[in-house]
Amino acid sequence: MTPPFDVAVVGLGPAGRSLASRCVAHGLSVLALDPRPDAVWAPTYGIWGDELGGLPEAVVRARVPGPELRVHGNYPLARDYLVLDNAALRTALPLEGVQVRRARLSDADVAALRAEARVVVDARGARPDGLVPDDPAPAQTAYGIVVPADAAAPALQDASALLMDWRTDWAGAAGPGGTPTFLYAIPVGPDAVLLEETCLAAAPGLPIAELRTRLRRRLLARGVEASVLDRPLDREVVRIPMRGRGRRPVPGTLAIGTAGRGGNLVTGYSVAHSLARADALAQAFTTGAVPRVADPVSPADPLREMGLRALLRLDVPGTLALFDAFGRLPAPAQRNFMSRDSDAVGLAGAMWGMFARMPPAGKRKLIVATLGPSVTRRGAPAIRPV
Template sequence: MAVVVVGGGPAGRALARECAALGVRTTVVDPDPGRPWRATYGAWSDELPAGTPVGLVASRARVVAGREHRLARAYSVLDNERLWRLPDEVEVVAGRVVERTGSGVRLADGRVLTGEVVRATGAVGGRAAQTAVGVVVPAASARPFVGPDEALIMDWRRPPAATTADPTFLYAIPVSADEVLLEETSLARRPGLPLPELRLRLHARLAAHGVPVPEGEERVRIPLDARPGPGAFGAAAGFIHPATGYSVAVSLRRAPVVARALAEGRPVVRSPRERAVHALRMRGLTALLAMGPDEVPEFFDEFFGLSDLHQRAYLGGHDDLGGTVRAMVSLFGLASWRMRARMVFPVH
């Protein structure tokens, strides 16, 4: 039995590790396997499987919409260096796949690799996207935005400068003992909000508090409505949550399950429950895209007014159909009539 994982990001490498642990001959193909990951990966701590390499944990989390919400959940920032590592049993091939053959893949240089092929190259296509621009500043400079041992998941207060009415939020998380990532984020827009607009807003927030703009920035673009592909894993398989942009935690949780299926010769497919949950979340994305600028913070006030159980089910239960339905019904019950109309009859 052999597996060829096309794509060497967090999802592809997680699957390769699990396949190798089961004794499956595993190859990872990536155009530039030595390229460092520049993205910062964060997740709710309770959604990560045991053994996940974590660099830092914030024990407190907060959301600011129309009101402030303090969440009883820890938030983790992953350790990219350890997440990148692979066991010696995994062969890493630098190359670009140009053709999928009946028994494997053909690379641009003519090499042929044999094995069950799994595509983990990320989401491709779609029109809606989450975009963000971020900078890393000293923790002391970030104090106007986020406190010690705290993750600011969303702050929807409007920045001092903006050229469009599109709603954006500040995301602020500690990335080391003395540094914090501050990121201006457009949660969902069709097409994605341009990076220059996000950069303008972020720099305006910094300037309002006398924080110098550091060198370098992190840029994010996550497709939210890309069509999942067959024989895929991770974002390419539809693991991206269309209302949050998160996918790494579910990829890490699913890797052992998918690896076992591959080792046993079973096809890599999403279960009916996973497909149903994804369809419901896509419905939520459609409603979110239809909301006006002032309605989005109102929506999140209502969402974070749900019980902790309902929040967790909707944000993380990728195959929890019952929990997802109960969360959506509960949110509908809390919403104003105007917001209910947006949910039922979204027009964008």
């Protein structure tokens, strides 16, 4: 018996909605399921200007030319950084013609959809059942506040935006130790700035309470008023499992976005890749050439695993040496390091360029972090890729 739908997409975050929208645009019959299909996405999504693709400029909430990286030196990055307007992005990914069903599905429910659709796509995200208590998986965590632009000026210190500020004024008088973090300070509108303390990767993820304390300490040290910190315009909490769901997809389904292997193991970014991948997957479904996996293993993946391993184990001086070297890379090499879609040659060249630009002590730390025993710096067993 022929299923009534060509495609069933479970989960309507950016990955699922973009795929459902492109599938119906290619003439496929689509069923989409989500517990809150009308909800506007809460996280702040950022992409690079050259990753906007065919999306209209209306989806851009803020465009920042040359955001800065600050470590031992100051390094303007030669790309526009975009903060997306989530409501406008949803509008640019229309679901007219898609049958939308309000539902929260278990793995068994997702598998059962094979009776309703020729292709079943799991886009429920990395943790579809909610947070995992004491989750040991490598994670990016962040805590941020949105404040008026004039109140944020002392934190920015004359920069238009700080993509990563690795300086250690979060540490206070005791000096930096433990897990390194950076300040992400980005305009999110004409008169608002997101100030966010971010742990790029730790296993387990650095607690939100620690990030909140570090952010407050850093911002007070830079002269931001305590009253601004106590009464921000908004707050944001980020938890991104770096390996996505970290287990095999539900049998008979395709896992996309952070439900599968759509995230960048080094940066945690996944949205730009999901948006770019949607049309190619939709075309494959149209021709009947359904891939076995949405994001197959590539020769670049072992290099990204090495990068994640290093991030999990480098101490504060080693991490600062690594990203100071990143700031001195040529712009094409910086793109190759940060992109989910760079090939092995480009990524290897970028990683070697960073290593070559590190001081001798930093090189030694990086070698030990990358090639040493399989234990993170916090003593938790290293989690192997699926």
